[in-house]
Amino acid sequence: MTGIEERELSFKAVMSIVYILVFPGLLFLSVSGMLLEYVDRKLYAKLQNRVGPPWFQPFADFVKLISKEDLVPGRDKKIMFRLLPFFALSAIVTSMLYIPVLGIKAAFSFNGDIIVVLYLLSIPTLTFFLAGYSSKSLFSLIGGVRTLTQFFAYEVPLFLTFLSAALLSGSWSISEISAFYSQNSWYWLFNILGFGISMIALLGKLEKVPFDIPEAETEIAGGTFTEYSGKLLAMFRLAIDIEVVVCAALIAAVFLPFGLNLHPALVFVIFIAKVLFIVALLSLLRTVFARLRIDQMVEFCWKYIAPLSFLQLIINIIIQATVV
Amino acid sequence: MDRVVIPIGPQHPALKEPESFRVILEGEKIVGVSLRLGYNHRGIEKACEERTYIQDLYLIERVCGICSHSHSTCFIQAVEQIAGVEVPERALYLRVLVGELERIHSHLLWLGVAGHEIGFDTLFMYSWRDREIVMDILADLTGNRVNYGINTYGGVKRDVPKEMLKKILDAMDVLEERTKYYIQVATEEVTLMKRLSGVGIIKKEDAQALDAVGPVARASGIDRDVRRDDPYAAYDRVSFKVISVDNEDVYGRTLVRVGELMESYSIIRQVIENMPEGPIVTKVPRKIPEGEAFSRYEAPRGEDVHYVKANGTDKPERVKLRAPSLANIKPLLKMLENYNLADLPIIVAAIDPCFSCTDRAIAIENRDRGKKEIMDWKTLRQFSIDWYRRKGIKF
Numbered sequence: 154m155t156g157i158e159e160r161e162l163s164f165k166a167v168m169s170i171v172y173i174l175v176f177p178g179l180l181f182l183s184v185s186g187m188l189l190e191y192v193d194r195k196l197y198a199k200l201q202n203r204v205g206p207p208w209f210q211p212f213a214d215f216v217k218l219i220s221k222e223d224l225v226p227g228r229d230k231k232i233m234f235r236l237l238p239f240f241a242l243s244a245i246v247t248s249m250l251y252i253p254v255l256g257i258k259a260a261f262s263f264n265g266d267i268i269v270v271l272y273l274l275s276i277p278t279l280t281f282f283l284a285g286y287s288s289k290s291l292f293s294l295i296g297g298v299r300t301l302t303q304f305f306a307y308e309v310p311l312f313l314t315f316l317s318a319a320l321l322s323g324s325w326s327i328s329e330i331s332a333f334y335s336q337n338s339w340y341w342l343f344n345i346l347g348f349g350i351s352m353i354a355l356l357g358k359l360e361k362v363p364f365d366i367p368e369a370e371t372e373i374a375g376g377t378f379t380e381y382s383g384k385l386l387a388m389f390r391l392a393i394d395i396e397v398v399v400c401a402a403l404i405a406a407v408f409l410p411f412g413l414n415l416h417p418a419l420v421f422v423i424f425i426a427k428v429l430f431i432v433a434l435l436s437l438l439r440t441v442f443a444r445l446r447i448d449q450m451v452e453f454c455w456k457y458i459a460p461l462s463f464l465q466l467i468i469n470i471i472i473q474a475t476v477v
Numbered sequence: 478m479d480r481v482v483i484p485i486g487p488q489h490p491a492l493k494e495p496e497s498f499r500v501i502l503e504g505e506k507i508v509g510v511s512l513r514l515g516y517n518h519r520g521i522e523k524a525c526e527e528r529t530y531i532q533d534l535y536l537i538e539r540v541c542g543i544c545s546h547s548h549s550t551c552f553i554q555a556v557e558q559i560a561g562v563e564v565p566e567r568a569l570y571l572r573v574l575v576g577e578l579e580r581i582h583s584h585l586l587w588l589g590v591a592g593h594e595i596g597f598d599t600l601f602m603y604s605w606r607d608r609e610i611v612m613d614i615l616a617d618l619t620g621n622r623v624n625y626g627i628n629t630y631g632g633v634k635r636d637v638p639k640e641m642l643k644k645i646l647d648a649m650d651v652l653e654e655r656t657k658y659y660i661q662v663a664t665e666e667v668t669l670m671k672r673l674s675g676v677g678i679i680k681k682e683d684a685q686a687l688d689a690v691g692p693v694a695r696a697s698g699i700d701r702d703v704r705r706d707d708p709y710a711a712y713d714r715v716s717f718k719v720i721s722v723d724n725e726d727v728y729g730r731t732l733v734r735v736g737e738l739m740e741s742y743s744i745i746r747q748v749i750e751n752m753p754e755g756p757i758v759t760k761v762p763r764k765i766p767e768g769e770a771f772s773r774y775e776a777p778r779g780e781d782v783h784y785v786k787a788n789g790t791d792k793p794e795r796v797k798l799r800a801p802s803l804a805n806i807k808p809l810l811k812m813l814e815n816y817n818l819a820d821l822p823i824i825v826a827a828i829d830p831c832f833s834c835t836d837r838a839i840a841i842e843n844r845d846r847g848k849k850e851i852m853d854w855k856t857l858r859q860f861s862i863d864w865y866r867r868k869g870i871k872f
Binding site (some may be wrong): 175201202203292293294295338362363365366369370371372373374440441442444445446447448449 | 594598669797821
């Protein structure tokens with residue numbers, strides 16, 4: 154190995170670590186996730202005619218939780234209980250590496266990464282179920298079962314809308330999908346139905362009103378997280394905050410492909426604007442609805458949302474066959 | 478999933494006061510509920526017998542934080558009946574005024590709580606913001622936000638100035654506008670209707686057999702309201718509609734309460750228009766002559782009943798009160814059968830429970846002998862002294 158190659162290799166290794174830990178990895182995601190939580194809470198408060206928290210409130214909450222004692226219930230399943238928050242966090246942070254932030258290209262990409270990202274995004278939901286299952290509390294158990302029931306209701310429409318967008322672009326890589334839509338600038342209009350469906354499914358994924366059934370506090374206390382406290386709860390909260398950023402970034406990359414060929418700084422600003430738009434939409438939706446029951450939620454998803462996502466798939470297949 | 482028993486309470490986010498529901502679940506479906514009352518027992522009835530009538534006034538007002546005026550008026554009416562006091566006309570009108578303002582604040586509070594129970598926090602924030610208008614009026618009118626302390630034997634303590642009446646009328650216009658908006662929300666918002674209609678059904682026959690009172694009864698088609706059927710204070714001089722619907726579910730109870738809000742605004746306008754001038758209080762002797770009386774009052778939650786027995790001294794011989802929530806507890810257990818766990822908070826909230834008011838007497842199960850017994854005052858006192866001694870607390 155020559156010196157130049159060696160230097161190149163070590164440069165690559167350093168860059169990988171930077172990608173994973175700093176940008177668009179853990180540090181960037183944590184900060185932006187908490188800032189988005191603030192935006193969401195403030196907007197929600199303003200829409201409800203309240204004052205809302207100051208900008209540092211999510212950080213303060215995080216620091217407070219970190220400084221608290223960890224209480225682990227029961228005798229068995231202790232290791233599981235402790236590890237689950239970190240599984241959730243690492244799965245979410247990993248998935249961000251395949252989603253473009255600065256322009257079209259993501260930090261890493263390969264053909265088929267959209268499938269990997271979608272599955273990585275399912276892992277937190279599964280950890281929520283397992284967390285409820287290993288908590289030894291009835292409230293957690295019911296919360297866990299509800300999480301899983303809800304998961305089966307929204308996951309199929311969510312996958313179908315993303316995959317039909319991928320189908321139209323003819324690639325299974327998020328970066329290439331993004332590139333396709335930004336080159337063929339009017340094609341995103343075909344996916345407008347898919348954008349709506351994915352927003353509704355996202356409400357289910359992020360467990361927000363009207364789909365906050367797994368953590369309905371007036372019914373089952375804290376739901377899955379009833380028994381969690383201290384650092385472990387902080388990790389879960391952080392994972393959920395980051396999930397908002399990642400999901401919003403994924404939707405922005407696939408469904409809102411505007412202004413990706415400009416100067417990188419401008420692209421970043423546009424990216425932030427898109428994410429803020431999606432978060433604002435989520436806040437608005439959760440302001441105007443009441444929480445549904447789990448049976449109503451499942452019925453709604455399979456009766457209306459799933460058929461609509463099939464319709465989106467059929468539309469995209471027809472367009473793919475005739476136009477492209 | 479096997480049957481599981483979930484403890485809802487004594488401490489639970491859905492309950493604002495301690496009360497224990499042990500819910501037997503099959504999956505998400507409720508197959509049985511057992512209720513335990515008594516976490517808030519304060520021995521108010523007994524304490525009333527130990528104090529003078531004047532002191533009782535303040536004690537009775539503290540039975541409930543929300544319908545404090547209801548309880549105090551109901552008690553005072555019974556005492557006035559025994560003493561044979563003729564209350565001045567203006568005082569009767571003022572009692573109606575405060576009573577209706579209280580009903581508005583209670584129903585707006587309920588609307589918010591109901592919204593919160595079904596995860597509709599926006600409704601909660603909106604209705605509690607509007608409730609502040611009434612709270613401010615009550616504070617200006619009586620000096621207090623919660624326990625108004627405006628009632629006294631033979632009338633009321635404070636008169637209301639002219640400019641205050643103008644302010645109340647203006648506030649009624651604002652609130653009427655707001656309530657119309659809530660009616661629109663209740664009849665048009667899809668998720669709200671989905672969560673409320675068809676939930677917690679109690680048939681008219683069941684409601685009648687189980688003695689449901691107030692909005693719960695009126696939502697099951699029982700047209701009953703003490704204000705009209707057995708008028709007290711100045712209710713026979715105002716005209717109003719008794720709202721009753723045939724929905725028999727939580728949605729019906731919402732419609733009844735929102736409808737009653739509109740009626741309350743109209744009652745308040747009539748009261749302010751027709752209120753005569755004159756004194757607001759007459760003198761009542763400190764010692765109430767021998768006799769007994771039974772008084773009814775339509776509190777925001779339903780019919781409130783007080784019984785007073787006087788023995789010629791300045792202390793009552795016996796005071797018995799039945800808060801409306803107690804009457805609605807049995808219908809509540811019937812309503813919960815075969816619904817989802819997710820519906821439990823809203824069904825419980827729909828009777829607008831006030832558990833502190835409900836806890837009057839407790840039957841204590843003797844675990845050693847395995848039977849229920851009612852303890853008398855002496856044994857109960859001895860029991861508590863022994864209990865604290867065993868814990869090492871010295872008397």
